[in-house]
Amino acid sequence: MIINHPLLGPRDANEFVHLGDESLIDRPDGMADDAANKFHNYMYLRDNPAGKYRELWYHDAGDRSWLVVTRDTLTHEIFDVELARDVARARGRSK
Amino acid sequence: MRYSALSILKQGLTGNKSWKPVWREPEPKKSYDYIIVGGGGHGLATAHYLAKIFGGKNIAVLEKGWIGSGNIGRNTTIVRSNYVLDGNQPFYEMSVKLWEGLEQDLNYNAMMSQRGILNLAHSDGQRDAYARRGNAMLMSGADAELLDRDAIQKMCPFLKFDNERFPIKAGLLQRRAGTARHDAVAWGYARSADMHGVDIIQNCEVTGFQMKNGKCIGVQTNRGPIKAKKTAVCVAGSSSRVMEKAGMRLPIESHVLQAFVSEGLKPTIPGVITYGAGHFYISQSDKGGLVFGGDLDGYNSYAQRGNLPVVEDVCAGGMSIMPMIGRARLLRMWGGVMDMSMDGSPFIDKTGIGGLYFNGGWCYGGFKATPASGYCYAHLLATDTPHENASQMRLDRFMRGNMIDEKGAGAQPNLH
Numbered sequence: 001m002i003i004n005h006p007l008l009g010p011r012d013a014n015e016f017v018h019l020g021d022e023s024l025i026d027r028p029d030g031m032a033d034d035a036a037n038k039f040h041n042y043m044y045l046r047d048n049p050a051g052k053y054r055e056l057w058y059h060d061a062g063d064r065s066w067l068v069v070t071r072d073t074l075t076h077e078i079f080d081v082e083l084a085r086d087v088a089r090a091r092g093r094s095k
Numbered sequence: 096m097r098y099s100a101l102s103i104l105k106q107g108l109t110g111n112k113s114w115k116p117v118w119r120e121p122e123p124k125k126s127y128d129y130i131i132v133g134g135g136g137h138g139l140a141t142a143h144y145l146a147k148i149f150g151g152k153n154i155a156v157l158e159k160g161w162i163g164s165g166n167i168g169r170n171t172t173i174v175r176s177n178y179v180l181d182g183n184q185p186f187y188e189m190s191v192k193l194w195e196g197l198e199q200d201l202n203y204n205a206m207m208s209q210r211g212i213l214n215l216a217h218s219d220g221q222r223d224a225y226a227r228r229g230n231a232m233l234m235s236g237a238d239a240e241l242l243d244r245d246a247i248q249k250m251c252p253f254l255k256f257d258n259e260r261f262p263i264k265a266g267l268l269q270r271r272a273g274t275a276r277h278d279a280v281a282w283g284y285a286r287s288a289d290m291h292g293v294d295i296i297q298n299c300e301v302t303g304f305q306m307k308n309g310k311c312i313g314v315q316t317n318r319g320p321i322k323a324k325k326t327a328v329c330v331a332g333s334s335s336r337v338m339e340k341a342g343m344r345l346p347i348e349s350h351v352l353q354a355f356v357s358e359g360l361k362p363t364i365p366g367v368i369t370y371g372a373g374h375f376y377i378s379q380s381d382k383g384g385l386v387f388g389g390d391l392d393g394y395n396s397y398a399q400r401g402n403l404p405v406v407e408d409v410c411a412g413g414m415s416i417m418p419m420i421g422r423a424r425l426l427r428m429w430g431g432v433m434d435m436s437m438d439g440s441p442f443i444d445k446t447g448i449g450g451l452y453f454n455g456g457w458c459y460g461g462f463k464a465t466p467a468s469g470y471c472y473a474h475l476l477a478t479d480t481p482h483e484n485a486s487q488m489r490l491d492r493f494m495r496g497n498m499i500d501e502k503g504a505g506a507q508p509n510l511h
Contacts, residue, residue, distance in 0.1 A: 013404070020395075020508070044437045044506055046345070047335070048347060050336050050397040053395055071394075073396050073398070
């Protein structure tokens, strides 16, 4: 697979490490009343779709950036690559 | 028809004319007591034990393709019980004991061959860890021997003992481990289940669950609705896809694992050998092909095929531990879709939905577990209580903090 890095251009997927579902960006509020339940769902449960999947990849052997890759789990085709930073900021995260 | 030397002789002398199909092709009935979703190794084993041991009646196995078309036919056929943790090891040792009597139980030749598994250690720390593992195995009633370098040299002179970075220091040997013929396991269980009256219905895909008052009362299929008192899902590799239809999210990701076979060679590898420092394990099939594999590709996939970096990684691992295989040509490679759970261990459990049961999350250890998985799942279905050897394989163990994390890798499925 070739991942088209937004800053570096097309790179071999071998340079990256796969973390998992993009929803891992959205860490729950640890002070919420049902935090235990929320963290269980966040840590351990997955949608695991067959088809389009938004997932986090880390450019371990490159610029160490985190990416959100939209990929088809049935064909391995990659549709879109964004910086995870931009995705988080678009959701109103300040850092 | 019971198979025996006499029946083969009789058929041989009469032109092999009266062999019969090994299982029936029944039409689905309107309702069953038990529906098992998934006609793979585990589903067929469940049907066999449910009918034969637990006296279950009126059972159907629904399979969307043909039986044995999933991971039971796409693995590297290794049988072993060399785990550490309480939640796992007694279960896998139960499985090896069932493997030992499988062919007599099924009256079917599954080509079970106890040729042993040797895990190589490449540092003092790893040898200590294997000593501990061996003790855990012995305590569960399994066999284990810690071999020193000389003993391994006698057994496998072809290994690269003086690898500069990963010299071979010791090995953990389980002699009762081995390999079996994967397709024959599915066929043997199917034949036995069929002889005990189980309807094996192929080309019957479950498209949804029938729910009433929060309970599961049957399934929708591409061949019409079928009612069931108990519905048992057993579709590792596709668990998330099927359970989503019941509104459940699982602690599972689907990953692809690749395996490889070389051209046929004369007997050279004595049993199963695993490299302790790289991603590589190998055995030799009865036909002579070297059967080997390594780690997951590392990303979610339902594609049943992987990518080239892992091919290179696995072959490099092979070259560093047994350089002699460099001359063998690769014949075939393929990928299977694994239910990777969040702690690397499986599930055999009730769901939160009445009448609906779940078996999955086998990671890449599903084949060896086939008999015990079927037995324990049948126990759960028949008695509504977990078998003692599967009592920790629960869906809610993450909420309770009771993970069965053999590797200690945490909630990171691609590392298990």
